Amino acid sequence: MVACDVVWAEVATAFGHAQAHAVEALGEIGIAYSPMSEDAALRAAACWYRFRRRSAGKGRIVADFLVGGHAVTQADRLLTRDRGFYRDYFKPLTLVVP
Numbered sequence: 001m002v003a004c005d006v007v008w009a010e011v012a013t014a015f016g017h018a019q020a021h022a023v024e025a026l027g028e029i030g031i032a033y034s035p036m037s038e039d040a041a042l043r044a045a046a047c048w049y050r051f052r053r054r055s056a057g058k059g060r061i062v063a064d065f066l067v068g069g070h071a072v073t074q075a076d077r078l079l080t081r082d083r084g085f086y087r088d089y090f091k092p093l094t095l096v097v098p
Helices: 003-011 017-030 038-055 062-074 083-089
Strands: none
Touching: 003 017, 003 062, 038 062, 038 083, 062 083
16 A cells, blocks of 8 residues: 555644654555655646636645545555545546445
């Protein structure tokens, strides 16, 4: 399992000033850091642009699109509870919904 820059930062925030512990914890449960490629960032930008045109930019932040862009270009599936959003904007992405 991998986590992109955005997820890494979000998880590390939960550890406050002990961010090294976040890296340790993620490693212990088998999650590796996978930096976002240019292709992933551009895919995210295209989807975010489409979203903003459809919804006047309300209800989502760019981080959601960065996670989706990373997953669709650099991974083979995404673990999420937000099935509707990712199915709508990242159609080719295989979703794992717990």
